[in-house]
Amino acid sequence: xxxxxxxxxxxxxxxxxxxxxxxxxxxxxxxxxxxxxxxxxxxxxxxxxxxxxxxxxxxxxxxxxxxxxxxxxxxxxxxxxxxxxxxxxxxxxxxxxxxxxxxxxxxxxxxxxxxxxxxxxxxxxxxxxxxxxxxxxxxxxxxxxxxxxxxxxxxxxxxxxxxxxxxxxxxxxxxxxxxxxxxxxxxxxxxxxxxxxxxxxxxxxxxxxxxxxxxxxxxxxxxxxxxxxxxxxxxxxxxxxxxxxxxxxxxxxxxxxxxxxxxxxxxxxxxxxxxxxxxxxxxxxxxxxxxxxxxxxxxxxxxxxxxxxxxxxxxxxxxxxxxxxxxxxxxxxxxxxxxxxxxxxxxxxxxxxxxxxxxxxxxxxxxxxxxxxxxxxxxxxxxxxxxxxxxxxxxxxxxxxxxxxxxxxxxxxxxxxxxxxxxxxxxx
Amino acid sequence: xxxxxxxxxxxxxxxxxxxxxxxxxxxxxxxxxxxxxxxxxxxxxxxxxxxxxxxxxxxxxxxxxxxxxxxxxxxxxxxxxxxxxxxxxxxxxxxxxxxxxxxxxxxxxxxxxxxxxxxxxxxxxxxxxxxxxxxxxxxxxxxxxxxxxxxxxxxxxxxxxxxxxxxxxxxxxxxxxxxxxxxxxxxxxxxxxxxxxxxxxxxxxxxxxxxxxxxxxxxxxxxxxxxxxxxxxxxxxxxxxxxxxxxxxxxxxxxxxxxxxxxxxxxxxxxxxxxxxxxxxxxxxxxxxxxxxxxxxxxxxxxxxxxxxxxxxxxxxxxxxxxxxxxxxxxxxxxxxxxxxxxxxxxxxxxxxxxxxxxxxxxxxxxxxxxxxxxxxxxxxxxxxxxxxxxxxxxxxxxxxxxxxxxxxxxxxxxxxxxxxxxxxxxx
Numbered sequence: 001x002x003x004x005x006x007x008x009x010x011x012x013x014x015x016x017x018x019x020x021x022x023x024x025x026x027x028x029x030x031x032x033x034x035x036x037x038x039x040x041x042x043x044x045x046x047x048x049x050x051x052x053x054x055x056x057x058x059x060x061x062x063x064x065x066x067x068x069x070x071x072x073x074x075x076x077x078x079x080x081x082x083x084x085x086x087x088x089x090x091x092x093x094x095x096x097x098x099x100x101x102x103x104x105x106x107x108x109x110x111x112x113x114x115x116x117x118x119x120x121x122x123x124x125x126x127x128x129x130x131x132x133x134x135x136x137x138x139x140x141x142x143x144x145x146x147x148x149x150x151x152x153x154x155x156x157x158x159x160x161x162x163x164x165x166x167x168x169x170x171x172x173x174x175x176x177x178x179x180x181x182x183x184x185x186x187x188x189x190x191x192x193x194x195x196x197x198x199x200x201x202x203x204x205x206x207x208x209x210x211x212x213x214x215x216x217x218x219x220x221x222x223x224x225x226x227x228x229x230x231x232x233x234x235x236x237x238x239x240x241x242x243x244x245x246x247x248x249x250x251x252x253x254x255x256x257x258x259x260x261x262x263x264x265x266x267x268x269x270x271x272x273x274x275x276x277x278x279x280x281x282x283x284x285x286x287x288x289x290x291x292x293x294x295x296x297x298x299x300x301x302x303x304x305x306x307x308x309x310x311x312x313x314x315x316x317x318x319x320x321x322x323x324x325x326x327x328x329x330x331x332x333x334x335x336x337x338x339x340x341x342x343x344x345x346x347x348x349x350x351x352x353x354x355x356x357x358x359x360x361x362x363x364x365x366x367x368x369x370x371x372x373x374x375x376x377x378x379x380x381x382x383x384x385x386x387x388x389x390x391x392x393x394x395x396x397x398x399x400x401x402x403x404x405x406x407x408x409x410x411x412x413x414x415x416x417x418x419x420x421x422x423x424x425x426x427x428x
Numbered sequence: 429x430x431x432x433x434x435x436x437x438x439x440x441x442x443x444x445x446x447x448x449x450x451x452x453x454x455x456x457x458x459x460x461x462x463x464x465x466x467x468x469x470x471x472x473x474x475x476x477x478x479x480x481x482x483x484x485x486x487x488x489x490x491x492x493x494x495x496x497x498x499x500x501x502x503x504x505x506x507x508x509x510x511x512x513x514x515x516x517x518x519x520x521x522x523x524x525x526x527x528x529x530x531x532x533x534x535x536x537x538x539x540x541x542x543x544x545x546x547x548x549x550x551x552x553x554x555x556x557x558x559x560x561x562x563x564x565x566x567x568x569x570x571x572x573x574x575x576x577x578x579x580x581x582x583x584x585x586x587x588x589x590x591x592x593x594x595x596x597x598x599x600x601x602x603x604x605x606x607x608x609x610x611x612x613x614x615x616x617x618x619x620x621x622x623x624x625x626x627x628x629x630x631x632x633x634x635x636x637x638x639x640x641x642x643x644x645x646x647x648x649x650x651x652x653x654x655x656x657x658x659x660x661x662x663x664x665x666x667x668x669x670x671x672x673x674x675x676x677x678x679x680x681x682x683x684x685x686x687x688x689x690x691x692x693x694x695x696x697x698x699x700x701x702x703x704x705x706x707x708x709x710x711x712x713x714x715x716x717x718x719x720x721x722x723x724x725x726x727x728x729x730x731x732x733x734x735x736x737x738x739x740x741x742x743x744x745x746x747x748x749x750x751x752x753x754x755x756x757x758x759x760x761x762x763x764x765x766x767x768x769x770x771x772x773x774x775x776x777x778x779x780x781x782x783x784x785x786x787x788x789x790x791x792x793x794x795x796x797x798x799x800x801x802x803x804x805x806x807x808x809x810x811x812x813x814x815x816x817x818x819x820x821x822x823x824x825x826x827x828x829x830x831x832x833x834x835x836x837x838x839x840x841x842x843x844x845x846x847x848x849x850x851x852x853x854x855x856x
Contacts, residue, residue, distance in 0.1 A: 021576055021718055031643070031762050032575050135719040137573025144572070145557075145565025147460050148449055148739030215459070273725060276704055290449055291563035291726065291736040297701060298722035308719040311576030323753045334459050 003036040004318045007067030007098075009043045009089055010080030011051070011060075014103055014130070017307025018077060019053055022314075029311075033318040041067045043080070068092045075317055077310060078102040087111055094124050099326060101313040103130035103306055109204035113217050116332065123327030125320055127313035132205040133158050133282040135305030136298040137312065142212045142286070143331070149288035151213045154252040155427065158205040160280035160300040161189045161196040162228050162248040166265070167278040170236050170245055176229060188280060198227035199248065199263040206250035209284070210261050214254050216335040218261060223250075226264040235422045238352060238393055239267050242378070245275045249427065253340070260340040264425055267350045272428030342402035348377065348426035349396045349404055353411070354419040357383065357390040361416045365392065368414070372406045374399040389418055395426060431464040432746045435495030435526075437471045437517055438508030439479070439488075442531055442558070445735025446505060447481055450742075457739075461746040469495045471508070496520045503745055505738060506530040515539055522552050527754060529741040531558035531734055537632035541645050544760065551755030553748055555741035560633045561586050561710040563733030564726040565740065570640045570714070571759070577716035579641045582680040583855065586633040588708035588728040589617045589624040590656050590676040594693070595706040598664050598673055604657065616708060626655035627676065627691040634678035637712070638689050642682050644763040646689060651678075654692040663850045666780060666821055667695050670806070673703045677855065681768070688768040692853055695778045700856030770830035776805065776854035777824045777832055781839070782847040785811065785818040789844045793820065796842070800834045802827040817846055823854060 006022070008015055022029065022039055029037050039059065047060045067073055068089060076093040078086050078100060086107055090100050100119070102108065108115070108128045119126040129139045133156065142151065157163050161183060168179040180197070183189035195201045203223040210218035228248050239246050244267035252261045268275045273295045277283040282300030287293055299305035320326045355361050362381060369376055380393040396404070404423075411417050434450070436443055450457065450467055457465050467487065475488045495501055496517060504521040506514050506528060514535055518528050528547070530536065536543070536556045547554040557567045561584065570579065585591050589611060596607040608625070611617035623629045631651040638646040656676050664674050672695035680689045696703045701723045705711040710728030715721055727733035748754045783789050790809060797804055808821040824832070832851075839845050 017718070025576060025578060025718075028578065028643075029576070032759060135716075136722060137569055140573055141565055141569065144744065145568055145740060146736065147743040148453060148457070149736045150453060150456065215456075273704070276701070288563075288736065290445070290453075290732040292730075292733055294564060294724075294726035296722075296724055299720050302720075304718040305720055308574065308577045308716065312573060315575040316572065319757070323751075323756055325751045325753055328751055329747070331460060 005040040007073040013303045014079040017303040099125040105131035105204040109207040125317045130309035134300045153287035156250040156284040159202040199225040202263045210252040216337045223261040258338040258340040267426045269428030345401040350424040351394045352421040353392045356416040433468040435501040441731045442507040445731040527553040533559035533632040537635040553745045558737035562728040581715035584678040584712040587630040627653040630691045638680040651689040686766040686768040695854045697856030773829040778852040779822045780849040781820045782817045784844040
């Protein structure tokens with residue numbers, strides 16, 4: 001009986017999980033694929049390092065060529081991370097006719113088009129379910145589950161670190177700095193948390209989701225990004241009073257043929273299913289013209305959840321090999337890319353202003369909104385506890401990003417506006 | 429260029445949605461399949477009936493043979509409902525080498541094994557995503573998304589009618605009878621609501637989910653079923669006070685190799701993601717050994733959501749035709765069926781008792797639990813507003829179904845226990 005042979009690039013957290021699942025679920029996997037799946041060689045940095053799983057030394061190698069140039073290996077799993085070497089090894093593997101599974105969101109978001117094009121040419125499969133939202137099978141849901149539908153909106157809580165921080169700030173009234181420090185101690189945030197907290201990690205994932213959901217190639221520069229480091233306790237508190245939770249949302253939208261992608265802290269109505277997704281969990285909300293509202297929820301990271309997605313991709317590729325349809329089941333983006341202008345991107349907005357506490361101020365401010373045709377859903381004015389200024393919280397009706405920018409520019413010129421403390425997109 | 433030709437059995441709500449999607453999304457579908465998809469013939473009861481969509485009369489027929497015996501038709505979509513005729517036509521279609529998509533949960537739950545066996549023999553595909561949870565692509569998620577994992581628990585809110593009723597009772601403090609009447613007026617419940625409110629509809633869906641999730645053939649008689657008609661305002665109120673919402677949950681569990689399936693009103697902890705699924709929405713919570721907790725949320729019924737699932741199945745089958753792998757991608761259940769005994773089925777439980785309001789009563793009652801080794805998580809005693817009895821609410825720790833039955837039998841014998849008002853399984 002034939003067996004499918006796998007080369008594993010990397011034996012960190014996810015790689016270890018992959019070995020556990022392939023060995024622990026071998027019998028089930030055989031039923032599903034039709035033949036055994038064997039991990040043949042594993043690329044590690046140091047063969048002598050102590051491992052949490054028992055592995056024969058003969059399976060470990062420090063030389064990538066033992067995998068890439070090994071003609072017995074059918075499928076390469078890339079879980080080493082990083083960009084340059086991972087990309088080079090994947091392209092070499094594909095050049096030698098090997099199929100690839102990767103969990104590398106940075107790489108797929110930035111170089112996915114190139115890698116997939118080379119894979120198509122060589123009739124190789126490349127799958128990357130684990131690159132977005134860990135254990136949630138969201139990529140195959142977009143590609144297969146909703147193959148009949150026209151997806152018009154994808155909103156994702158796709159970064160566990162920031163969702164943990166915002167959830168804690170919301171539940172405990174703690175400050176961003178306090179919670180970040182705690183998250184770092186618990187290992188939920190990295191020593192250098194920039195990619196997570198500034199929204200880059202989420203942006204990579206939204207580029208991948210947008211590409212698959214809208215069938216058009218989304219590049220990283222198409223995603224406008226704002227992180228959570230400016231979110232304050234006050235913002236969260238005022239949001240809650242008005243019925244909102246702040247979440248770092250990736251939002252991909254399509255109207256007619258134009259698309260828009262962004263990542264930003266967003267006021268999400270507490271009744272919306274995304275509002276109650278807390279801690280390190282991820283969730284992706286998908287709106288399709290025909291199906292309407294759906295949401296997919298699960299662990300966004302971690303050894304075993306991420307490994308589940310990697311091995312499910314491995315099973316899919318192994319099945320394709322057994323069926324003789326390798327390289328024939330994927331679909332390249334077929335829509336031309338058109339980005340929405342700032343006039344076309346429309347949302348509700350939340351503003352917190354510090355203003356002079358005297359007669360006529362609210363009238364001056366609301367005139368600015370009226371002038372630019374931005375109508376208001378609710379306005380709340382109250383004295384500020386700490387200084388002689390008043391605070392005004394405004395929630396607008398749907399307004400274009402361009403219109404809001406005109407409003408903000410003009411508000412900044414008003415004498416009575418001391419500070420535009422916060423501006424958030426509103427959803428739900 | 430070849431085209432894939434479809435015969436549609438039935439042009440009710442879902443059938444109409446299928447026509448809308450196939451026509452409205454034709455260009456996208458062609459990209460995905462690689463050739464046009466054409467609806468060739470539609471079986472209707474009355475050709476002359478007025479329709480909400482324009483259709484050439486030549487496409488309509490009142491004779492099933494125009495579809496079943498039409499050699500041009502590759503795929504038959506069964507959306508006529510009912511059991512006997514639908515089954516007969518599906519088997520005839522398969523006998524003639526046609527592939528089948530169906531939304532018929534009753535049929536697949538009761539005769540799925542027979543239909544799938546015949547399909548395997550004739551190398552035909554049979555897909556039925558729309559039979560469970562409308563627009564949520566949960567079947568392919570179990571089969572493909574979690575192909576690498578060992579699923580140990582599936583909990584579903586899979587009946588929109590009962591979820592609407594329970595949500596309304598919870599939100600408005602209304603009685604079952606009041607809300608049922610309102611739901612019937614709104615068209616959310618049928619004139620004869622038995623199959624929904626007594627849990628049969630949910631049981632069909634759980635049999636299908638259990639079969640695919642556990643790779644073993646679950647029959648309808650393996651599912652223990654209890655409906656919501658006995659749920660009272662008081663139960664909901666007391667549940668809420670203790671932090672629970674009552675939901676009609678289908679629960680499929682696996683421990684070692686044994687499985688258990690049930691449908692019953694269940695106290696779900698308010699922090700559990702299923703607790704906030706309200707109205708006619710469905711959600712399926714899946715626990716996998718490796719992935720952990722996941723949940724899939726969306727519309728459980730309706731013309732367009734259900735049609736989305738039907739047409740996604742159509743796309744999958746059409747792709748298989750184009751790839752030449754028809755009948756080769758499905759997997760028959762491969763595990764022998766072992767059902768858990770009542771000693772093995774374990775859960776927390778909620779009890780509401782009416783008891784005599786005198787000294788020593790609580791002691792007598794708690795002794796019964798202790799005798800049968802059922803330990804208690806919390807006990808709440810309070811006077812009843814309407815009569816001289818007291819009410820005792822007990823939440824147990826995990827206890828076997830058999831142990832609980834022994835406790836209940838003995839409680840019934842106690843003089844001081846006037847009434848065992850309610851008993852609910854507790855989850856979350």
